[in-house]
Amino acid sequence: MARAWINDRWLTSAQITLGDGSKTRVEPSPQMKRSLAQNMTHPERAKVPEEFRTVEFGKGARWTVYWNADGKRKKRNFSEYRLAEEFKASVEDDIRSGRYINPDNLERTFKQIADSWSSGLTGTVKGATEGRYLRELRIWVLPRWGRVPLGRITSTSIQAWVAQLVKGTAPRNGKIGEPRPLAPKSIRSIVKVVFKGCLDYAVKAGWMQSNPVNDVKIPKQTVSVPRVYLTPEEIHAIASEMNVPDRSMVYLLAYTGVRIGEAVALRCGDVDFDAATISITRTQSVDAEGHAIETTPKNGRSRTVPFPTKLKPMLMALTERQGDDDYLFRAPRGGRHIVNNWRSRIWRHALQAAGLDGVRGLSIHSLRHSYASIAIRNGCDVKTLQNVMGHASAAETLDTYADLWPNRASEIAGAINDDVLL
The missing domain is CATH 1.10.443.10 (Intergrase catalytic core)
Known part of the structure; x- marks a missing residue:
């Protein structure tokens, strides 16, 4: 069964001696906790006896969420108990439902997954296609997303990037020519093929729960180049x-x-x-x-x-x-x-x-x-x-x-007319 728990890094139980000489452990009182909560920015002012303070008292985030997954014990620190509670519930639910993603993987940069994806292209697509994908990755994708952690890539931020590609203001790494607006066909290849392919790889590798590119809209081709038929x-x-x-x-x-x-x-x-x-x-x-x-x-x-x-x-x-x-x-x-x-x-x-x-x-x-x-x-x-x-x-x-075959709809209606019996 999934299990996660929250640990207070600043407070601990203290051992005290009773009147009969026996010893017991006592938890911090509600008054101590309330005093500390009121002095989080200056914890040294809280009315907490020394014996109830850990060696980490006042240092770093107060709360740590621990959980077991992938055969290992993992942890994450939070400054607020509310956030720690939310994260604990989320982790337990993801583990139970099979949606669990190691938070450490979400801190991996996009370039890490892009390197893995691009190294596997050879032999799966033709050389010309591989070359185009690698150029689009180098010129358009990595300048914007290379250093971004996977956990911070959202549909909203991708949609904003698409708008930049349309306007010609997106970051680029081209050595020839000036930045320019891209055609819908080019944007589709960059976003829905190359960028999406990298994140699909991350999903399959268990680094992400879902691919945010799936919800992104790409501009439609509005002006098409006419097909020329020569005499x-x-x-x-x-x-x-x-x-x-x-x-x-x-x-x-x-x-x-x-x-x-x-x-x-x-x-x-x-x-x-x-x-x-x-x-x-x-x-x-x-x-x-x-x-x-x-x-x-x-x-x-x-x-x-x-x-x-x-x-x-x-x-x-x-x-x-x-x-x-x-x-x-x-x-x-x-x-x-x-x-x-x-x-x-x-x-x-x-x-x-x-x-x-x-x-x-x-x-x-x-x-x-x-x-x-x-x-x-x-x-x-x-x-x-x-x-x-x-x-x-x-x-x-x-x-x-389709435009070259003759429209024979009227001939069909005429042929059927011969078999109509009223």
Whole structure:
């Protein structure tokens, strides 16, 4: 059974000798306690005989709560008896209900739990994701919460921090640029993923009873960047501003829907000219330090993508006199392209030359969206498009491209009308 008790650090029982010569212990009288209560700021003035005073009399907090938990005896000091009583009742209730948290753990700083959480990221998320989490932790989270004890992190204080992130006044540790307001998407990642992940770890470790982030509200995205669907003419205009190999990559992205990271990781042996398909088994990503690496495609699944036969001569030219393990798209000096380099040195220049650099939301990923648009316009069903594009589920495909499927509600009503019997 849970047990806690309160000890008076200043008063003790005294041994006195009775008239018959026997000895007994006597507790401090109510008058002594009342006198001490009236002189707490100057306890030496209290009318308490010396024999009833402990060696700690007048030093530090008067009351100590003791309790047994985790196989050990623990204690906490209080200056007021009322606070000691409240804490004692709370500890006993938490132990009985299984909610007990060692108060010492609540004094641990946030950085202690953040270090444990971040050290366990490797291998659980992709390197690029790990790198982003670590940057957000270093730049935004630790400057505000690093030295704060876990027990002092509340939903109210977190909500105030969110307001600072929105206004651009939150503490930060960035070495480049000035403090700035953050977009809702960035705030969600910092607060609801990184910060919450650290505190979830603390809850699982038994350092906290619950996660205060759960009750925090994050601003909603109000202005979204429009999804751009390019016409075949616009795709051709961009590709025409590139050399033949880079032009071939634009056409492949636009007419197969593969991602840019998947395209630059393709080998010549991934192309099956007889079946007119490409095997997507890897993608280019970055590790936690930002170095380019190759890993499994998004969602961890390989897939086979068909390509239009019009692309066949172009792809055959790329594989001519190349081995199966050679890259399909090669950098000017050989070897693989690096996505960021291709974007900045080739893609952006082509957009400028084609007069499309002012189109808001236009990116390399727009080529993938354009493929989906063309496929849906030509009658592709949801499940087929999901498999070709490598989405995790058909629901993701529907959510992403819901605006492209025609609204056939009136056709459904007409079809049902034929079966209505009145």
